[in-house]
Amino acid sequence: MRTALTVLRKDLLLELRAMETVPAMVLFAIVTFVIFHFGLNRATIEGQLAAGVLTVTLLFASMLGINRLFVAEREQGGFDAFLLAPVDRSALLVAKAAALFTFLVVLELVAVPAFGLLLLGPPLGPRLLGLIPVLALADLALAVIGTLVSAIAIQTRARDLLGPVIGLPLLIPALIATARGTGPLLAAHTSGSPPGKWLAILALYDAVFALLAYALFDFLLED
Amino acid sequence: MSIYGRGLRGLAIVTVVTISTALVLVFFYAPLDADQGFIQKIFYIHVPLAIVSLCGFVLGGLFGAGHLRTGERKWDMRSYVAIHMALIFGVGGLITGSTWAKASWGHWWEWGDPTLVSFLIVLLLFATYQPLRFSIEDPERQSRYASVFAVVAGAFVPMNFIVVRLSQEFVHPRVLTLTGGNLPGPMRLTFVVSLAGIALLYATLWKYEMAAKNARGQARALRRALLGDDAVRPLGRSAAPS
Numbered sequence: 150m151r152t153a154l155t156v157l158r159k160d161l162l163l164e165l166r167a168m169e170t171v172p173a174m175v176l177f178a179i180v181t182f183v184i185f186h187f188g189l190n191r192a193t194i195e196g197q198l199a200a201g202v203l204t205v206t207l208l209f210a211s212m213l214g215i216n217r218l219f220v221a222e223r224e225q226g227g228f229d230a231f232l233l234a235p236v237d238r239s240a241l242l243v244a245k246a247a248a249l250f251t252f253l254v255v256l257e258l259v260a261v262p263a264f265g266l267l268l269l270g271p272p273l274g275p276r277l278l279g280l281i282p283v284l285a286l287a288d289l290a291l292a293v294i295g296t297l298v299s300a301i302a303i304q305t306r307a308r309d310l311l312g313p314v315i316g317l318p319l320l321i322p323a324l325i326a327t328a329r330g331t332g333p334l335l336a337a338h339t340s341g342s343p344p345g346k347w348l349a350i351l352a353l354y355d356a357v358f359a360l361l362a363y364a365l366f367d368f369l370l371e372d
Numbered sequence: 373m374s375i376y377g378r379g380l381r382g383l384a385i386v387t388v389v390t391i392s393t394a395l396v397l398v399f400f401y402a403p404l405d406a407d408q409g410f411i412q413k414i415f416y417i418h419v420p421l422a423i424v425s426l427c428g429f430v431l432g433g434l435f436g437a438g439h440l441r442t443g444e445r446k447w448d449m450r451s452y453v454a455i456h457m458a459l460i461f462g463v464g465g466l467i468t469g470s471t472w473a474k475a476s477w478g479h480w481w482e483w484g485d486p487t488l489v490s491f492l493i494v495l496l497l498f499a500t501y502q503p504l505r506f507s508i509e510d511p512e513r514q515s516r517y518a519s520v521f522a523v524v525a526g527a528f529v530p531m532n533f534i535v536v537r538l539s540q541e542f543v544h545p546r547v548l549t550l551t552g553g554n555l556p557g558p559m560r561l562t563f564v565v566s567l568a569g570i571a572l573l574y575a576t577l578w579k580y581e582m583a584a585k586n587a588r589g590q591a592r593a594l595r596r597a598l599l600g601d602d603a604v605r606p607l608g609r610s611a612a613p614s
Contacts, residue, residue, distance in 0.1 A: 297524065301517055305507040315504065315521070318497035319528060322535035329539060350535055361527055365520045368440055 152236040156244035161251065163221065170217045171252050178210040178260040182267045193270035200331040203264055204324055207257065207284075208291070212313050214252045215295035218245055219303040232370060242296055242366040250292040257284055269335060276334050279343045283330040286351035290323035293355065297362045300369045326350045377583040380576070387576045391569040394562070402562040411475040414468055416562055420570035422465035422491060426529055428458025428574060429498060433526015436519035448515035449613050451522050453581045455501055456612075457574055462495050490536040497525055505611040515613055589614060 164170060185202050186192075194202060222228045231241055261280065265273030294316060302312035330347030333339055398416045405412035432455035439447035469491070473482045482488060504521055508514040596604045607614055 301504070301521065304513065304517065305504065306509070307503075307507045311500070311504060311507060315497070315500045318493055318500070319524070321493050322528075322532050325535055325539050346538070350538065354531065354535070357527065357531060358524070361524055365440070365523060368516050368520050371516065 150240070150243075152234075152240035153243040153247070156231075156241060157247050160244065160248040164248075164252070170214050171255050174210045174213050174252065174256045175259045177213055178206050178256060179263050179267075181206045181209065182260075182264060186268060191268075194268050195270040196336040197328070197332040199264075199269055199335040200328045202268065203261070203331060203335070204287075204328040206264075207253075207260065207287070208317075208320065208324060210256055210260065211249075211253055211291045211295060212316070214249055214256075215291075215299045215316060216302075216309050216312050218249060218296065218299040223303050228370070238367050238370050239363055241370065242300075242362060245299075246292040246296040246362075249295050250288050253288040253291055254285075257288070271335070271337050271339075275341055276339060279334045279339070279341050280331060282348060283327060283334070283343045283351070286348060286355060287323060287327040289355045290320065290327075290351065290358070293359045293362050294319050294323070297358075297366070297369075300366065304369075323351060323354050326354065377587070380579050380583060383572070383576050383579060387569065387572040390565065390572050394566040394569040397562040397565055402559050403556070408476050411472065414472045414475075416566040417570070418465060418468035418472055419563070420567040421461050421468060422487075423567065424570045424574045425458045425462035425465050426491075426494065427571075428454050428461060429494065429529050430526045432458060432522045433524075433529075436522030436526065439515065439519040440523065445515060445613060448519060449582065449585060451519060452505075452613050453578055453585070455498060455522060457578050457581065459495070459498055459501075461570075461574060462491070462498070466491065466495060484540065486537045486540045487533075490533045493532055493536070494529055497528060501525070502611040506609070509609065511614065518613075585612070585614075 182202075185206070189198075189202075219228075222231070231238075261277075261284070262273065298312050298316040298319065301315065302308045305311050326347045330343050330351065334341070334343055394416065398413055402413070402416070404410060432451045435447050435451035435454055439445075439451060469488055470480050473485070473488070474480045501518065501521060505514050505518050508517055592604055
């Protein structure tokens with residue numbers, strides 16, 4: 150656990166100093182909202198359409214972070230250093246997933262209010278509390294699958310290509326649950342609480358793939 | 373090294389007999405569907421293809437787990453061939469399914485059918501298996517990464533089906549469940565024989581490809597031993613394990 154915290158601290162510090170990934174993700178998300186405005190030719194959207202736009206934007210923005218996740222390890226010998234250290238290898242998975250999760254939360258702290266401001270028809274305020282559990286579980290899914298796929302893709306020749314191509318189909322169940330879970334929240338009239346069915350499915354998805362990733366991650370590091 | 377050619381002839385004969393029986397049953401024994409008429413008979417090839425292909429994907433995941441546990445290359449070969457064959461069967465299932473949808477619902481594609489949609493998602497995921505293998509050069513790492521992928525994707529198959537099924541507000545009436553559903557007797561018998569035929573076909577092709585790959589590997593090893601390293605041209609980069 151201490152190893153994971155150390156690596157996480159390293160990653161967050163690196164991001165804080167270099168400001169490389171998260172600002173790009175935020176900008177990408179906002180530009181995507183603008184594109185959706187013109188693409189859909191709508192001033193405001195609501196309900197399932199709004200949920201779809203939000204989910205797709207967050208997903209594609211997260212792909213930027215997923216592609217960058219292991220680049221420093223690969224290019225500057227972090228993998229070798231980590232393998233030489235007498236530490237549990239799963240710590241790298243935990244640390245990287247936690248870093249990605251943090252990036253996604255920061256992204257959403259900016260992108261969700263921006264979405265409310267730019268595109269969402271009904272006011273965002275009363276819906277915010279219901280959105281938090283859905284987005285948190287969705288971030289967990291993106292963080293787990295993203296770390297696993299990124300660790301696979303970084304060792305291939307076409308690394309920026311394979312990550313999204315493998316990651317997107319794997320994430321489809323989580324995205325269905327996220328979009329359907331947020332749809333009723335973003336409708337004109339809402340009860341303000343997300344549908345329990347989709348929260349349960351997201352939680353199940355997170356649990357299954359987190360366990361799988363934990364079991365399999367060691368094999369991606371051996372050399 | 374195991375010999376995969378053993379028993380291949382017997383298996384092939386059983387497969388041919390079962391498939392012929394299934395075809396006879398489909399065309400001369402099973403009654404015409406009251407609603408859909410003759411086109412419904414594509415069901416006897418489409419559904420078995422899809423079921424066998426999904427089982428093949430899960431099997432590939434199990435073999436992949438075997439490779440990760442034992443570290444033996446033969447498990448990777450088994451996993452690769454299982455997924456490779458399942459992909460071919462899956463494309464067949466998708467094409468026959470689409471044909472059936474066109475004939476019975478009037479569209480080539482029907483988003484309302486959760487089984488069809490989940491099947492497409494699974495196929496899209498496994499379509500990245502070969503590109504993934506191809507883009508890793510080191511053979512040892514290639515097989516290890518491919519096995520990790522196979523295990524994750526194998527677990528993904530049931531998960532995906534549950535979620536897509538739940539996402540439909542109106543699920544089409546399920547004529548078919550794994551227990552045979554509410555098919556009338558003659559139709560169920562025909563279906564079970566067709567399913568057995570396709571499953572046997574999968575097993576035969578799997579065994580055949582394993583035998584061929586093994587024979588090629590052994591022939592190369594023998595040539596190298598007899599004629600020296602220079603006599604054997606190095607293999608080109610490939611997605612297949614060697």
